Amino acid sequence: KRLSRQEDVPRILYYVQRSKEHHWCCAEVTFYCSDQLLCNQWVQALQRRLDLQGVRPKNLLVFINPFGGKQLGKHIYDKKVAPLFQLASITTEVIVTEHANHARDHLAEVDLRIYDGIVCVGGDGMFSEVIHGLICQTQKIAGIDQNDPNSKLVACSLRIGIIPAGSTDCICYATVGVNDPVTSALHIIVGDSQPMDVSSVHHNNTFLKYSVSLLGYGFYGDVLKDSENNRWMGPSRYDFSGFKTFLSHQCYEGTVLYLPATETLGNPRDESRCTAGCYVCQYSGKLLDLSNNKQELKHVEEDWKVVKGKFLAINAANMSCACSKSPMGLSPAAHLADGTIDLILVRKCSRFNFLRHLIRHTNKDDQFDLAFVEVYRVKQFIFTPKYSEEDNIDIRDIGKNLFGQFCSDHPACGCSQVNSNWNCDGEIIEHAAVEVRYVLFCCLELSG
Numbered sequence: 001k002r003l004s005r006q007e008d009v010p011r012i013l014y015y016v017q018r019s020k021e022h023h024w025c026c027a028e029v030t031f032y033c034s035d036q037l038l039c040n041q042w043v044q045a046l047q048r049r050l051d052l053q054g055v056r057p058k059n060l061l062v063f064i065n066p067f068g069g070k071q072l073g074k075h076i077y078d079k080k081v082a083p084l085f086q087l088a089s090i091t092t093e094v095i096v097t098e099h100a101n102h103a104r105d106h107l108a109e110v111d112l113r114i115y116d117g118i119v120c121v122g123g124d125g126m127f128s129e130v131i132h133g134l135i136c137q138t139q140k141i142a143g144i145d146q147n148d149p150n151s152k153l154v155a156c157s158l159r160i161g162i163i164p165a166g167s168t169d170c171i172c173y174a175t176v177g178v179n180d181p182v183t184s185a186l187h188i189i190v191g192d193s194q195p196m197d198v199s200s201v202h203h204n205n206t207f208l209k210y211s212v213s214l215l216g217y218g219f220y221g222d223v224l225k226d227s228e229n230n231r232w233m234g235p236s237r238y239d240f241s242g243f244k245t246f247l248s249h250q251c252y253e254g255t256v257l258y259l260p261a262t263e264t265l266g267n268p269r270d271e272s273r274c275t276a277g278c279y280v281c282q283y284s285g286k287l288l289d290l291s292n293n294k295q296e297l298k299h300v301e302e303d304w305k306v307v308k309g310k311f312l313a314i315n316a317a318n319m320s321c322a323c324s325k326s327p328m329g330l331s332p333a334a335h336l337a338d339g340t341i342d343l344i345l346v347r348k349c350s351r352f353n354f355l356r357h358l359i360r361h362t363n364k365d366d367q368f369d370l371a372f373v374e375v376y377r378v379k380q381f382i383f384t385p386k387y388s389e390e391d392n393i394d395i396r397d398i399g400k401n402l403f404g405q406f407c408s409d410h411p412a413c414g415c416s417q418v419n420s421n422w423n424c425d426g427e428i429i430e431h432a433a434v435e436v437r438y439v440l441f442c443c444l445e446l447s448g
């Protein structure tokens with residue numbers, strides 16, 4: 001860069017610069033050249049180099065949820081993201097959603113061949129809509145029955161980018177390391193990608209939902225259910241409902257059956273942390289493929305384990321679930337794409353002990369190093385509540401007050417006869433009895 005002379009042609013080159021703690025920003029350098037021809041040759045040569053890379057998206061379908069988080073999705077996209085896409089010569093078709101499931105239903109039908117990727121501007125719930133639309137369309141074209149829990153799903157060919165504009169944004173946080181719209185836009189522009197585990201949730205051989213971050217019963221299910229009534233509060237609805245749910249101290253009785261992930265590397269209490277190009281994910285993916293093939297050939301009997309009891313929370317983390325409330329996440333050593341789920345069981349304990357467990361999510365202490373907490377790395381699990389779901393519907397009709405419907409035999413035991421519900425990536429699943437398994441790699445347009 002040198003000082004401009006009047007007759008020099010200025011050309012600005014924009015590039016990605018790393019800044020503090022996983023943040024990326026767009027920086028620029030201005031070149032001046034007095035020879036117009038030479039200048040154009042430079043620009044064309046650089047453009048050819050970029051085109052050769054092939055991973056950069058050229059045409060994107062963008063969904064904006066105007067009501068996610070602090071309702072700033074549209075503003076964030078217009079002010080921070082669209083100008084960067086324009087600089088990178090990315091063309092976009094932008095859809096501002098008009099109702100819940102708008103993005104999901106559009107994606108389930110539309111011809112996706114003209115797009116290089118999908119971008120969702122919103123939170124985890126919005127991302128969930130997008131993967132449901134994409135996965136459903138892919139299975140429909142391939143003639144796969146999603147209701148059959150044993151179906152081998154076909155991977156989607158499109159990548160999904162997330163511009164964080166939600167309340168928790170844990171999928172963005174756990175993949176990029178931060179929830180910053182500019183950083184995410186730059187990851188999308190340079191064509192980064194990160195595979196990610198997807199689990200399916202079934203009830204009585206009927207497909208319910210896919211999950212990519214947290215599937216939580218008990219505490220997180222109740223927090224979500226209560227928080228839906230307070231959406232007007234924005235992201236702080238979770239703190240309010242979290243506090244209420246903490247005070248209600250409900251526990252739920254049931255049986256968990258799980259299939260341990262024995263063929264993969266690592267365990268939920270090791271020191272490994274999943275980052276871009278993760279060795280554990282690459283290695284475990286290969287081992288898992290081998291073991292699945294072996295089982296198909298030999299019909300190997302699998303070694304299911306059983307845990308019965310009263311639980312304050314049953315959490316299935318497909319990834320660390322790191323977010324601003326918990327920078328290391330619900331399961332700090334969980335992997336984004338190793339084909340496994342970390343199953344965390346928090347048994348009935350005192351309020352004080354449960355608070356100790358929760359507080360450890362906010363600092364470096366080990367939240368699993370407590371007598372009432374168990375954690376297993378699994379491929380599959382089944383939860384059956386003690387009370388049948390049909391009976392529960394009747395009890396629900398009577399109504400559940402703030403402190404819940406306590407066990408009628410032991411009024412002081414705090415064990416609920418009403419079932420909780422599952423929190424699936426921030427969306428409610430009404431059924432308590434579920435069968436969950438790893439089913440698919442999904443590709444994100446970003447990397448950690």
Ligand SMILES: CCCCCCCCCCCCC/C=C/[C@@H](O)[C@H](CO)NC(=O)CCCCCCCCCCCCCCC
Pocket residue numbers: 123124125167168169170213214220223224238239242243246321323325326330355358359361362423424425426427
């Ligand atoms: C004393 C402070 C303890 C703080 C403990 C914080 C633990 C936070 C762990 C967050 C895990 C997030 C998992 C991600 C789930 C997402 O798929 C989903 C959709 O976006 N988000 C939520 O369900 C949103 C879930 C939000 C849950 C918030 C829970 C807040 C608990 C507050 C308890 C207060 C007790 C105070 C007693 C004096």
Ligand SMILES: Nc1ncnc2c1ncn2[C@@H]1O[C@H](COP(=O)(O)OP(=O)(O)OP(=O)(O)O)[C@@H](O)[C@H]1O
Pocket residue numbers: 064065066067068069070096097098099100101102121122123124125126127129165166167168169170425426427
């Ligand atoms: N136009 C719309 N009107 C109402 N709801 C919508 C609209 N578009 C999307 N939704 C729904 O809004 C819900 C929440 O969206 P989103 O995940 O973006 O924000 P959030 O819940 O605040 O954040 P997080 O999921 O990170 O906690 C999703 O379930 C989505 O289906």
Ligand SMILES: [Ca+2]
Pocket residue numbers: 197317318319334335336337338339340341342
């Ligand atoms: Ca995983």
